[in-house]
Amino acid sequence: MASRNDGSKPHVKIRDILTEETGGKSYKAHKYSLDTTERPTIDYGNNQIVWKKTAETTKHTKYIDLSRLCKIITQQNDQILSYFLDGSRRVFKVDDRAYYDGSRSMIFPIIAGQIGVGCCRRVDKRMVPEKFKREIVLSMPDIANAGGKPGFFQATTKKINECKELKKIGVEFSAILPYRTSKNEEMKFEDKATACVQDKMIECEKELVAELVREGKLNQDNYLIKDGSLEYRPTQKDKKDKKSYQTFKNNYSWVLGASKNFNPEVCLDVNGKPNPGFIADLPLYHRTPVSCYENPDYLGDVQFAVWYIRLRDQHRTRSPFDGILKIEKILVTDEEVSEGMNSELVDTLSTYLINERNPVCYGSDLRWANHIYPIYLTESFVKSRYLSADSFLHLF
Amino acid sequence: MNKLIGRVLATEKAPTTMDKFNFWTDANLQLHAFDIVKVEHIDKSFTFGVIENISHITDAQSFLTNFISCDFGDVEIDEPTLRIGMNYAEAKVSFNSNNLYTPVHNNAKVYLASAEEITMALGLDKIQNPLVCGSLKMYEGTKDEVTLPVKLNSKFILGPEGAHLNISGISGLASKTSYAIFLMKAIQDQYLSMTNSDDSVAFVIFNVKGCDLMAIDRENDFVQDMPNAKEETLFEYKNLGLSPEPFKNVKYFIPYYDSNSAKQSTYLPKSDIARYMEDGQLKKYKYVYSSDKESIEMMFSNIDDPAQTMESIISKIIDEDDPDFKGLSTWADFIDKVTENSQKGSGQKGSNDISVLSWRKFKRIVRKAIQDEMFANRVVPERNECRLADELKKIGKNDVVVIDIAKLPEDKQAFVFGDAVRTIYNLKLGEYDAETDVAPPSRIIVFIDELNKYASKDVPHSP
Numbered sequence: 035m036a037s038r039n040d041g042s043k044p045h046v047k048i049r050d051i052l053t054e055e056t057g058g059k060s061y062k063a064h065k066y067s068l069d070t071t072e073r074p075t076i077d078y079g080n081n082q083i084v085w086k087k088t089a090e091t092t093k094h095t096k097y098i099d100l101s102r103l104c105k106i107i108t109q110q111n112d113q114i115l116s117y118f119l120d121g122s123r124r125v126f127k128v129d130d131r132a133y134y135d136g137s138r139s140m141i142f143p144i145i146a147g148q149i150g151v152g153c154c155r156r157v158d159k160r161m162v163p164e165k166f167k168r169e170i171v172l173s174m175p176d177i178a179n180a181g182g183k184p185g186f187f188q189a190t191t192k193k194i195n196e197c198k199e200l201k202k203i204g205v206e207f208s209a210i211l212p213y214r215t216s217k218n219e220e221m222k223f224e225d226k227a228t229a230c231v232q233d234k235m236i237e238c239e240k241e242l243v244a245e246l247v248r249e250g251k252l253n254q255d256n257y258l259i260k261d262g263s264l265e266y267r268p269t270q271k272d273k274k275d276k277k278s279y280q281t282f283k284n285n286y287s288w289v290l291g292a293s294k295n296f297n298p299e300v301c302l303d304v305n306g307k308p309n310p311g312f313i314a315d316l317p318l319y320h321r322t323p324v325s326c327y328e329n330p331d332y333l334g335d336v337q338f339a340v341w342y343i344r345l346r347d348q349h350r351t352r353s354p355f356d357g358i359l360k361i362e363k364i365l366v367t368d369e370e371v372s373e374g375m376n377s378e379l380v381d382t383l384s385t386y387l388i389n390e391r392n393p394v395c396y397g398s399d400l401r402w403a404n405h406i407y408p409i410y411l412t413e414s415f416v417k418s419r420y421l422s423a424d425s426f427l428h429l430f
Numbered sequence: 431m432n433k434l435i436g437r438v439l440a441t442e443k444a445p446t447t448m449d450k451f452n453f454w455t456d457a458n459l460q461l462h463a464f465d466i467v468k469v470e471h472i473d474k475s476f477t478f479g480v481i482e483n484i485s486h487i488t489d490a491q492s493f494l495t496n497f498i499s500c501d502f503g504d505v506e507i508d509e510p511t512l513r514i515g516m517n518y519a520e521a522k523v524s525f526n527s528n529n530l531y532t533p534v535h536n537n538a539k540v541y542l543a544s545a546e547e548i549t550m551a552l553g554l555d556k557i558q559n560p561l562v563c564g565s566l567k568m569y570e571g572t573k574d575e576v577t578l579p580v581k582l583n584s585k586f587i588l589g590p591e592g593a594h595l596n597i598s599g600i601s602g603l604a605s606k607t608s609y610a611i612f613l614m615k616a617i618q619d620q621y622l623s624m625t626n627s628d629d630s631v632a633f634v635i636f637n638v639k640g641c642d643l644m645a646i647d648r649e650n651d652f653v654q655d656m657p658n659a660k661e662e663t664l665f666e667y668k669n670l671g672l673s674p675e676p677f678k679n680v681k682y683f684i685p686y687y688d689s690n691s692a693k694q695s696t697y698l699p700k701s702d703i704a705r706y707m708e709d710g711q712l713k714k715y716k717y718v719y720s721s722d723k724e725s726i727e728m729m730f731s732n733i734d735d736p737a738q739t740m741e742s743i744i745s746k747i748i749d750e751d752d753p754d755f756k757g758l759s760t761w762a763d764f765i766d767k768v769t770e771n772s773q774k775g776s777g778q779k780g781s782n783d784i785s786v787l788s789w790r791k792f793k794r795i796v797r798k799a800i801q802d803e804m805f806a807n808r809v810v811p812e813r814n815e816c817r818l819a820d821e822l823k824k825i826g827k828n829d830v831v832v833i834d835i836a837k838l839p840e841d842k843q844a845f846v847f848g849d850a851v852r853t854i855y856n857l858k859l860g861e862y863d864a865e866t867d868v869a870p871p872s873r874i875i876v877f878i879d880e881l882n883k884y885a886s887k888d889v890p891h892s893p
Contacts, residue, residue, distance in 0.1 A: 113510060159512045184672035393513045397491025407511050
């Protein structure tokens with residue numbers, strides 16, 4: 035067994051440290067990235083979200099035409115969408131490790147993840163980096179902690195970070211995230227581990243939003259557009275403390291979530307039946323009425339205003355859902371929860387978002403029809419800060 | 431402190447090499463072709479590069495991307511976010527401070543260079559026998575603009591390593607002649623300041639058009655220029671180490687014409703002629719038969735003479751013992767004699783075997799050529815008249831002789847030019863050393879504008 039103190043081996047791999055700390059047998063499996071290329075998808079499948087009444091002050095039942103407002107706002111040449119946030123992660127399977135559970139040994143994947151969350155600000159039509167957080171994490175089976183001692187994974191993380199090779203290249207692991215190995219869930223271990231990394235990424239995103247709010251950067255003239263859904267699950271800690279729970283919600287007063295992929299089945303018609311056609315037929319530069327949805331099991335009492343806008347002509351795109359952006363906003367104040375969002379504000383925000391349709395990232399990203407350029411740039415910025423896959427995998 | 435402007439780019443497909451590298455800069459940074467940049471390199475050395483090309487790229491994958499970005503071809507669309515773009519410049523390595531030509535590294539810092547560094551990078555600090563030949567502007571139009579004098583080895587244009595200078599460019603921009611004059615001015619400045627040197631120089635300038643070169647000893651009045659042009663120009667001259675004064679020791683020579691005749695032989699206004707004469711700067715040149723008959727051959731420079739009959743005639747004319755032509759003293763006598771020879775039945779004395787037809791051809795050409803007041807019987811020095819060859823003989827250190835041939839017809843221009851150059855040639859060969867007042871400078875610069883009009887178009891053929 036290789037040891038950190040083994041002077042004859044100049045390059046100590048993290049795999050060797052893990053062997054020393056957690057035991058088990060490494061199979062030195064093929065190391066590879068678990069990420070696939072991002073491509074436009076429709077997110078089918080069950081969704082526990084409950085689609086409720088309209089959530090805006092004017093009770094619209096039809097599409098709302100925003101093309102005139104688009105022109106007016108273009109001429110005004112001002113901007114309220116100032117900050118753009120994107121989080122992303124890269125997960126790699128770095129090892130297969132066998133742990134003996136008393137009667138037989140089982141083999142588990144070890145997953146390493148690079149998490150990057152970045153925020154860019156738009157100044158005079160140019161994007162400048164505002165904040166960036168990078169975390170490198172490991173996800174291991176919970177039974178790697180043989181003694182079941184609390185703090186074991188933190189201690190292991192610390193030991194890993196003492197490795198000279200890591201220090202030399204300035205890389206530090208921020209945590210080891212254990213995934214459950216109980217067999218009661220029908221989920222692959224790799225997916226469970228990936229989910230842990232994903233959760234960590236969401237935590238980072240939330241922290242970044244909280245930082246922006248603390249610094250007083252977000253207000254009615256400076257909205258933050260976050261790439262993807264805002265369906266954050268409040269943590270136990272959030273829920274326990276009423277004040278911090280409200281703070282969490284308040285952080286999102288000036289934040290909009292813009293999703294490129296969404297489940298059109300969620301949209302219900304007046305009879306409560308899914309009506310994806312309502313979204314698919316959305317005319318150019320129109321928006322749908324705002325609905326409210328909630329998911330008490332998952333999201334607690336957080337309610338969302340949700341609407342869709344069409345950025346690109348259906349004739350120009352490959353599928354009817356290409357060119358449609360799903361917008362979410364957390365309903366923060368009591369007034370918003372009871373009355374819904376101000377329709378005028380929804381129109382204005384939608385118009386600004388429609389005006390974001392140009393420039394496009396056609397050719398660089400298959401999701402160009404749904405992508406908005408500042409988010410695309412933020413995403414590129416975050417991705418540019420990753421360690422290259424080769425050098426990252428070489429650490430293990 | 432040098433200004434940091436970008437970083438070196440080295441990729442798989444576009445590596446840095448020992449003589450080239452690319453670097454990125456801000457899209458709005460102003461750089462120009464031939465600007466010099468400085469790059470941090472190994473062993474605390476610096477590599478300098480000359481900018482050869484600048485490109486602007488964006489993240490748009492194709493032209494189509496940009497077209498789609500305008501709502502599929504709406505020219506009115508303005509984008510709320512500018513497409514991300516950057517400039518990258520291609521530079522050629524010119525110099526490394528430690529003589530290291532290892533390719534510069536990826537992400538190395540790229541700076542603007544200072545005046546001293548540019549001088550070093552271009553090797554201008556190691557020029558021997560420096561002669562100011564112009565100035566160089568780097569980072570033009572920015573607040574980091576650098577102007578520095580450029581010097582060349584004067585031996586390259588004043589011999590022995592080189593003896594002629596070509597200046598080419600677009601016509602009509604007032605730059606080729608101006609530059610030639612600038613260079614001569616720099617040379618005169620330099621030689622005027624050299625007190626204890628055996629090396630000396632003089633200039634012979636032919637004015638071939640207008641009266642452009644007929645006022646080179648006068649100060650520019652800048653009347654037709656921008657308001658601050660005078661101050662700026664004088665400032666630049668000072669920075670180059672040149673005096674802001676015009677040429678010194680200038681003498682003008684114009685073809686002779688009678689003051690009473692309506693026809694003028696120069697474009698120079700009468701008032702200027704009078705003023706120059708008052709200052710003793712201007713003389714009218716004449717050609718006198720007895721002294722200048724040897725130059726008659728210059729009138730035939732453009733005439734085909736395959737059988738060399740013209741040459742035979744000229745030899746006969748300049749032959750002191752020739753029975754026909756000895757003792758003639760005026761152009762009229764000469765023409766009479768030529769006429770006589772070209773008449774039928776002449777030549778019976780057996781003095782030559784030149785045909786009458788050749789004499790007629792000769793007469794035709796010569797008579798036309800000498801129909802000008804400058805072909806005269808005698809020179810009157812009191813009226814500021816002279817023989818050009820006599821004056822050229824006396825050319826001295828730092829003298830500038832301007833010979834006006836602008837208004838002469840082409841054949842006479844060739845005649846005057848040929849005569850003057852032959853005189854200079856003979857002067858340099860020491861033919862007039864025995865005469866008084868002859869002290870030729872060690873170098874004589876001949877400037878002939880529009881040389882392509884006068885130079886031979888014959889291409890030497892290899893055997």
